[in-house]
Amino acid sequence: MKPTLWxxxxxxxxxxxxxxxxxxxxxxxxAAPGESREAFADRLERLQRGTRELRGLARxxxxxxxxxxxxxxxxDAISEExxxxxxxxxxxxxxxxxxxxxxxxVNERFxxxxxxxSLYDPESGLNLFIIRRNFRNRKRWFCYHRTELMxxxxxxxxxxxxxxxxxxxxxxxxxxxxxxxxxxxxxxxRSCDAWGFLLPVLLLPVMQVLEVCHLWRGPVWPFxxxxxxxxxxxxxxxGAARKLVDRAEKNLRKAGFAAPWPLLFRLTAPEIxxxxxxxxxxxxxxxxxxxxxxxxxxxxxxxxxxxxEEKA
Numbered sequence: 001m002k003p004t005l006w007x008x009x010x011x012x013x014x015x016x017x018x019x020x021x022x023x024x025x026x027x028x029x030x031a032a033p034g035e036s037r038e039a040f041a042d043r044l045e046r047l048q049r050g051t052r053e054l055r056g057l058a059r060x061x062x063x064x065x066x067x068x069x070x071x072x073x074x075x076d077a078i079s080e081e082x083x084x085x086x087x088x089x090x091x092x093x094x095x096x097x098x099x100x101x102x103x104x105x106v107n108e109r110f111x112x113x114x115x116x117x118s119l120y121d122p123e124s125g126l127n128l129f130i131i132r133r134n135f136r137n138r139k140r141w142f143c144y145h146r147t148e149l150m151x152x153x154x155x156x157x158x159x160x161x162x163x164x165x166x167x168x169x170x171x172x173x174x175x176x177x178x179x180x181x182x183x184x185x186x187x188x189x190r191s192c193d194a195w196g197f198l199l200p201v202l203l204l205p206v207m208q209v210l211e212v213c214h215l216w217r218g219p220v221w222p223f224x225x226x227x228x229x230x231x232x233x234x235x236x237x238x239g240a241a242r243k244l245v246d247r248a249e250k251n252l253r254k255a256g257f258a259a260p261w262p263l264l265f266r267l268t269a270p271e272i273x274x275x276x277x278x279x280x281x282x283x284x285x286x287x288x289x290x291x292x293x294x295x296x297x298x299x300x301x302x303x304x305x306x307x308x309e310e311k312a
Contacts, residue, residue, distance in 0.1 A: 001100040021293035028098030028158035031293035050126035078103035086150035095262035118153040129153035151175035166269035187234040248276035257305040
């Protein structure tokens with residue numbers, strides 16, 4: 001995104017122009033719940049400075065540290081042409097086009113199955129994403145597709161201000177082409193989920209070896225149960241989350257909203273739950289449409305959800 005556009009949007013926001021929050025929202029610069037105009041503008045200025053400095057350093061310096069053990073080098077920035085593939089996906093699904101999020105190819109080895117990830121600096125508010133270098137010259141690698149991988153990370157960047165882990169992966173995985181990935185992606189929503197899944201599974205062969213070596217005299221079957229418990233919990237939690245969002249979507253469609261997904265994308269978990277349970281979701285949504293930046297943007301999407309032709 002051009003520096004002149006950053007300045008224009010922030011100036012319009014500070015001046016109280018009603019179209020400013022809507023234009024920012026369409027770029028994936030969502031206002032946080034309860035965030036005032038001044039606080040929103042201050043956060044955007046920090047984000048703009050951090051983004052500008054990162055892009056400048058990446059052009060001038062040989063290597064820039066963006067996270068512990070992660071560095072980007074000159075020439076690693078992903079071009080607008082390639083990023084544009086992902087912008088089209090997020091715009092069609094959720095009405096956001098996060099052109100401000102820097103993306104980089106990285107040379108570090110994160111393991112064979114790693115495809116990419118998003119990074120966030122809470123001090124500056126800087127968001128960026130990195131993907132493995134294999135995607136520099138090809139769209140597919142292993143089971144990953146470059147476009148859906150970038151779109152996934154851009155969804156995280158856009159929803160970062162909402163600070164809502166409950167449905168973060170749900171919305172990001174809706175960019176996946178595989179129905180199985182779309183369904184199972186929301187199983188791992190917290191950092192502890194991977195460990196909860198892996199540790200009992202890794203413990204099982206250890207106990208079997210100890211049994212063979214006569215170092216364990218107890219039964220092994222309880223460890224099979226332990227290995228299955230967390231995956232079952234993840235599937236149940238995922239199913240409950242999907243059911244809640246599906247109920248909210250159906251409730252909105254029944255209330256006359258033809259394209260509810262952009263609206264749902266901008267809601268937090270408690271808000272989605274309220275919409276799912278509401279007899280009149282329009283009345284509930286109108287309560288959140290105040291005069292702060294987020295309320296103005298939500299009011300815009302209430303109108304758009306009734307008229308926008310869904311492309312999902």
